[in-house]
Amino acid sequence: MVLKEDIQEKYGIYGESQAVREIIAVIKQVAPTDITVLITGESGVGKELVARAIHGESKRADGPFVIVNSGAIPEGILESELFGHEKGAFTGAIETRKGYFEMADGGTIFLDEIGDMPIATQVKILRVIETGEFMRVGSSQLRKVDVRVIAATNKNLDEEVKRGNFREDLYYRLRTVNIYIPPLRERREDIPVLFEKFVAQFCERNKVAFAGITDDAMQILISYHWPGNVRELKNFVESILVLESGKVIDANMVRKYLRYDFNQFDYSRNLPIRYGKSGEQADRELIYRALVDIKSDLIEIRNLLGNFIEFFARQVSSPLALPEAKIDLKTGTVVENFSLVDMEKRMIKAALERFNWNKRLAARALKISERTLYRKIKEYGLEEERQKR
Numbered sequence: 001m002v003l004k005e006d007i008q009e010k011y012g013i014y015g016e017s018q019a020v021r022e023i024i025a026v027i028k029q030v031a032p033t034d035i036t037v038l039i040t041g042e043s044g045v046g047k048e049l050v051a052r053a054i055h056g057e058s059k060r061a062d063g064p065f066v067i068v069n070s071g072a073i074p075e076g077i078l079e080s081e082l083f084g085h086e087k088g089a090f091t092g093a094i095e096t097r098k099g100y101f102e103m104a105d106g107g108t109i110f111l112d113e114i115g116d117m118p119i120a121t122q123v124k125i126l127r128v129i130e131t132g133e134f135m136r137v138g139s140s141q142l143r144k145v146d147v148r149v150i151a152a153t154n155k156n157l158d159e160e161v162k163r164g165n166f167r168e169d170l171y172y173r174l175r176t177v178n179i180y181i182p183p184l185r186e187r188r189e190d191i192p193v194l195f196e197k198f199v200a201q202f203c204e205r206n207k208v209a210f211a212g213i214t215d216d217a218m219q220i221l222i223s224y225h226w227p228g229n230v231r232e233l234k235n236f237v238e239s240i241l242v243l244e245s246g247k248v249i250d251a252n253m254v255r256k257y258l259r260y261d262f263n264q265f266d267y268s269r270n271l272p273i274r275y276g277k278s279g280e281q282a283d284r285e286l287i288y289r290a291l292v293d294i295k296s297d298l299i300e301i302r303n304l305l306g307n308f309i310e311f312f313a314r315q316v317s318s319p320l321a322l323p324e325a326k327i328d329l330k331t332g333t334v335v336e337n338f339s340l341v342d343m344e345k346r347m348i349k350a351a352l353e354r355f356n357w358n359k360r361l362a363a364r365a366l367k368i369s370e371r372t373l374y375r376k377i378k379e380y381g382l383e384e385e386r387q388k389r
């Protein structure tokens, strides 16, 4: 029998919080069965890691573990990617191709971002979960696979069902077992543990020694809101160890590398955990930190404005200039739509046009993930706009 600690080490799922302990216990319980599991939680909390552990501890461990990033696959080819297609099924289908479900036969399929799946595809997913049956695109022959489904989402599927974006029957089928992974800011006791583990991993991999971290610096890490969760903490550790190599990590360095976002920082929920400090000292630090946050926020706003100004300057003579966006200089009111959302749409469009709709390059230029770019394209209907032109 595998002990909880062994599962944590084997799959690198670190943390000592009650939440992590409970998750490990559920992994142990559900892994040997073929039950469909829904893993929920914000981006970067470790959903894929948990899915891997469930597969690894199941009787399917020697079979394939196929990851499908539903949100990153354009809607038009999603079904052929999932279920495969027959030669000639559509323009460009020059040969018969197996889909992810067939590739996962005898193993597990991990449907990440299931909340982004179009309704029409959801029906087919439900059928394959219930009966193992599906059809390749362009074929009327029913095929069968033996696949365990693990799905994940960072959306609130309850809400999506209410809005009519997600099928209720699929939702109920998926959430037979629901593993919710709380954000890192709701299990702050995991932060020092994760920090140590990531430092140890990094030092071992790169054959370097770690010079240490001050208590103040650790206190900031514990109080920070970590919008990118464990992924952000891991990236933070790697960046700081590379760029401040050999130095003791202090509070100033930490502030420099953290991505503060004032809007998401709810102080009432982010009071510092007392880490061997008096109440008065902790309060003073909180006020001090709030001031530092305001300052870094101002710097961010200044940078953002700088980016917008630079962007407009470059666009004035291009077809993407903002002909309708006007500000009444006397009153300062915006006459036409000048919202941040509108700006974002324009910037994304500009980047796509600039790179001839190569999404990888556009995402890199925008410094966002390809998946986020796909989501934004969908959200703003840019693909449809492009086709209309």
Ligand SMILES: Nc1ncnc2c1ncn2[C@@H]1O[C@H](COP(=O)(O)OP(=O)(O)OP(=O)(O)O)[C@@H](O)[C@H]1O
Pocket (backbone or CB within 6 Å): 012, 013, 014, 015, 041, 042, 043, 044, 045, 046, 047, 048, 049, 050, 112, 154, 194, 230, 231, 234
């Ligand atoms: N408890 C943990 N212990 C160690 N590493 C972790 C833990 N949780 C997450 N990580 C690491 O953080 C990173 C993000 O994890 P993962 O990809 O599993 O998150 P996710 O919830 O699936 O994110 P997304 O929704 O963006 O796909 C990975 O490098 C993973 O190894």
